[in-house]
Amino acid sequence: MNPRVKKIVKNVLVERAVSESPVVSALRERLPDASFNFVDKVPESSRKIPGLLEVVHFKGRFWRSCPGTKIYECCGYQIVHIGTQCSLDCTYCILQSYFESPNLRIFGNTEDLLAEVQAVPRSSPQKLFRAGTGEFTDSLLLDPWTGLSEHLVPLFARIPNAVLELKTKTDHVTQLEKLNHGGQTLVSWSLNADDVIRSEEPRSAPLKARLRAAQRCADWGYFLGFHFDPMIDYPGWREGYRRTLHALFDAVDPSRVVWISLGAFRFMPELKSIIQSRHPQSRIVTGEFIRGLDGKMRYFRDIRVALYTLMVDEIRTWDPSLTVYLCMEGPWVWKRVFGFEPSERGGLPAMLDQAVRDRMGVGISSRARGAKNAAG
Amino acid sequence: MAPPLLKEVSLAAVDWDDEGFAIPAYVPDEALLKSLEAVGILHPPVMWEKKAGLFAVVDGFKRLSWLRSRSSSVQALLFPEETDPRALLRIRLETKIFSRQLNLAEKAHILARYTALTSEEDLRRRICPALRIASPTESLSLWQSIAAWPARHLSLLARDLIAEKTALALAPLPEKDREAFLNLLGALRCSASLQMELLERCLDIARRDGITVRALLGASEMQTILRDENLNRREKTAAVRDIVYRWRFPTIHTKMAKLEGAVEALKMPSALSLLPPPFLEGNVWELRVRFRTPSELAASLTKAEQICTATQFQAIFDECAKGVPSKTTATASVPPHAAA
Numbered sequence: 001m002n003p004r005v006k007k008i009v010k011n012v013l014v015e016r017a018v019s020e021s022p023v024v025s026a027l028r029e030r031l032p033d034a035s036f037n038f039v040d041k042v043p044e045s046s047r048k049i050p051g052l053l054e055v056v057h058f059k060g061r062f063w064r065s066c067p068g069t070k071i072y073e074c075c076g077y078q079i080v081h082i083g084t085q086c087s088l089d090c091t092y093c094i095l096q097s098y099f100e101s102p103n104l105r106i107f108g109n110t111e112d113l114l115a116e117v118q119a120v121p122r123s124s125p126q127k128l129f130r131a132g133t134g135e136f137t138d139s140l141l142l143d144p145w146t147g148l149s150e151h152l153v154p155l156f157a158r159i160p161n162a163v164l165e166l167k168t169k170t171d172h173v174t175q176l177e178k179l180n181h182g183g184q185t186l187v188s189w190s191l192n193a194d195d196v197i198r199s200e201e202p203r204s205a206p207l208k209a210r211l212r213a214a215q216r217c218a219d220w221g222y223f224l225g226f227h228f229d230p231m232i233d234y235p236g237w238r239e240g241y242r243r244t245l246h247a248l249f250d251a252v253d254p255s256r257v258v259w260i261s262l263g264a265f266r267f268m269p270e271l272k273s274i275i276q277s278r279h280p281q282s283r284i285v286t287g288e289f290i291r292g293l294d295g296k297m298r299y300f301r302d303i304r305v306a307l308y309t310l311m312v313d314e315i316r317t318w319d320p321s322l323t324v325y326l327c328m329e330g331p332w333v334w335k336r337v338f339g340f341e342p343s344e345r346g347g348l349p350a351m352l353d354q355a356v357r358d359r360m361g362v363g364i365s366s367r368a369r370g371a372k373n374a375a376g
Numbered sequence: 377m378a379p380p381l382l383k384e385v386s387l388a389a390v391d392w393d394d395e396g397f398a399i400p401a402y403v404p405d406e407a408l409l410k411s412l413e414a415v416g417i418l419h420p421p422v423m424w425e426k427k428a429g430l431f432a433v434v435d436g437f438k439r440l441s442w443l444r445s446r447s448s449s450v451q452a453l454l455f456p457e458e459t460d461p462r463a464l465l466r467i468r469l470e471t472k473i474f475s476r477q478l479n480l481a482e483k484a485h486i487l488a489r490y491t492a493l494t495s496e497e498d499l500r501r502r503i504c505p506a507l508r509i510a511s512p513t514e515s516l517s518l519w520q521s522i523a524a525w526p527a528r529h530l531s532l533l534a535r536d537l538i539a540e541k542t543a544l545a546l547a548p549l550p551e552k553d554r555e556a557f558l559n560l561l562g563a564l565r566c567s568a569s570l571q572m573e574l575l576e577r578c579l580d581i582a583r584r585d586g587i588t589v590r591a592l593l594g595a596s597e598m599q600t601i602l603r604d605e606n607l608n609r610r611e612k613t614a615a616v617r618d619i620v621y622r623w624r625f626p627t628i629h630t631k632m633a634k635l636e637g638a639v640e641a642l643k644m645p646s647a648l649s650l651l652p653p654p655f656l657e658g659n660v661w662e663l664r665v666r667f668r669t670p671s672e673l674a675a676s677l678t679k680a681e682q683i684c685t686a687t688q689f690q691a692i693f694d695e696c697a698k699g700v701p702s703k704t705t706a707t708a709s710v711p712p713h714a715a716a
Binding site: 071283285286290293298300302303305306309330331332 | 580581583584624625626627628631654655656657658659697698699700
């Protein structure tokens with residue numbers, strides 16, 4: 001196992017309904033020192049207990065659409081819901097406002113999860129699905145112990161019209177090495193300027209470690225994605241983000257990168273006081289924010305445009321054809337950054353689908369795929 | 377506890393330095409003084425014989441203070457020496473809570489004094505609602521710290537110059553920062569919502585620039601406004617609000633000011649108003665037309681059509697499209713105090 005991986009779970013609270021699940025078996029095998037307790041129902045708690053992992057029987061939908069807005073361009077992402085919460089404790093994280101279940105929680109009924117993952121893409125065979133597990137938790141934070149990717153990655157390799165994105169701020173990738181991914185999983189990292197990583201993401205993997213992990217994944221044939229989100233306006237941000245981009249493209253071949261997303265810091269107004277109280281040293285909420293059309297606080301338009309423009313200009317020097325997109329931004333910002341609006345290219349989801357077809361060769365007919373491979 | 381008895385007490389035997397039962401109001405009670413001058417003491421003050429021949433005032437500090445230079449004794453309700461002073465304090469606090477409308481300084485004092493006498497649960501469930509103050513767990517300790525503010529700060533609270541929410545937000549600040557902000561509020565006497573707006577923005581600037589609120593408010597530009605004898609309080613408030621906004625949102629301020637200038641350069645007739653998207657978020661502009669008659673509307677629409685093709689009109693959109701200067705926005709935002 002990767003020597004960097006630090007065991008973050010000391011106690012596991014399991015609902016009896018999922019006590020025999022593969023995830024619980026994996027946890028028991030890979031966390032021999034952890035204590036396991038079994039209950040009929042994990043109680044809702046407002047108290048955060050460090051080192052506690054809850055394994056519950058999830059009765060909701062595992063596969064759902066990302067809740068976008070009509071005003072800001074949504075990427076049409078599909079969420080594979082594997083659990084909630086994260087122990088990386090980034091200052092800006094929305095998860096810290098989820099008071100009702102503050103502890104790490106995963107869903108133990110893996111069979112139900114996998115069945116839904118199989119069923120949804122099959123129901124619309126003409127549609128290309130871009131799905132990911134990193135919406136309500138970090139995709140790989142617990143993966144060395146849960147072994148969930150050992151089920152999900154090979155499953156996606158067998159689904160012709162879907163790709164899986166594992167999004168993380170860790171370097172927990174060793175368990176991915178031997179998996180049959182079939183070129184249908186992209187491992188992606190949330191990246192930031194090194195100053196921001198140190199001040200706002202102190203418990204996540206350092207930049208170098210993330211990029212080293214990305215290199216390893218690329219060596220194992222995985223495609224890659226990178227998300228500069230949230231971008232922070234701080235003194236020296238231009239140099240900071242430039243350095244990260246240089247480090248990124250020094251580490252990985254741009255042709256392995258399917259997309260890079262950019263998103264300036266935005267937050268629900270209620271999060272400000274939570275951040276100030278939980279992270280008094282952080283200055284991120286003191287930026288020049290306005291209330292956006294979706295009710296979230298976001299940087300003034302010109303600041304966002306400046307952040308994005310620098311990134312796009314820099315990325316273009318490394319790979320002009322690499323798909324770069326803005327996360328939850330208005331067409332008026334797209335126009336200023338790229339010179340076009342997504343609607344002029346069929347919409348953002350179509351642009352990202354195209355990136356999957358072009359770079360991963362997924363979602364195109366098998367004949368075209370064969371021709372593409374022969375040409376490649 | 378034995379009931380109090382009505383007795384004649386010599387004022388020379390009162391321990392005037394004992395303020396164990398005092399709940400200072402921090403404001404003179406003019407109405408009470410006028411009543412005393414008119415009819416004297418109506419209800420007997422309450423006292424406790426803390427030891428034989430020595431008396432502590434429990435209730436009636438102002439009345440006895442008034443009487444002191446006018447009489448040598450008073451008819452008082454006297455609790456005997458064996459009375460538990462904690463029980464007596466409790467009675468005193470309960471009486472105070474339900475006797476009349478209390479100012480914030482008194483409320484803070486009552487809450488702080490009651491903390492030692494009852495459970496946190498009782499404070500939150502019964503006492504706070506009775507005092508009509510916010511009672512989340514974290515605010516109890518804030519109220520207790522407010523009670524320990526120096527008298528000059530509490531007097532601002534007592535005079536209703538500081539809103540409850542502002543007081544709670546000021547409570548965790550270092551005393552010098554709080555003093556600086558209270559002085560500002562004392563000079564402006566603005567509404568509760570403006571107090572919070574100013575405080576939040578000042579705290580954000582201080583945090584962003586790594587300076588104290590005191591240093592921020594001590595900036596010469598701010599002090600010039602506050603010392604300007606030609607400005608009344610309302611004008612000072614507007615000027616302070618403007619400068620704090622400029623310091624807090626320099627990029628937005630600069631951009632919106634330029635845009636405003638570009639719109640003014642259009643010299644639109646008074647019947648027309650051009651409104652950009654709020655904070656330029658979105659791309660929908662509004663043109664408002666005011667008219668009384670169809671012919672006025674027609675004239676305005678003709679004018680509006682001419683404006684659409686004017687170079688000044690295009691200049692507005694050009695101004696909009698300009699980005700921020702290449703130096704970092706955060707660095708550019710540092711107000712003069714911090715640069716010094």
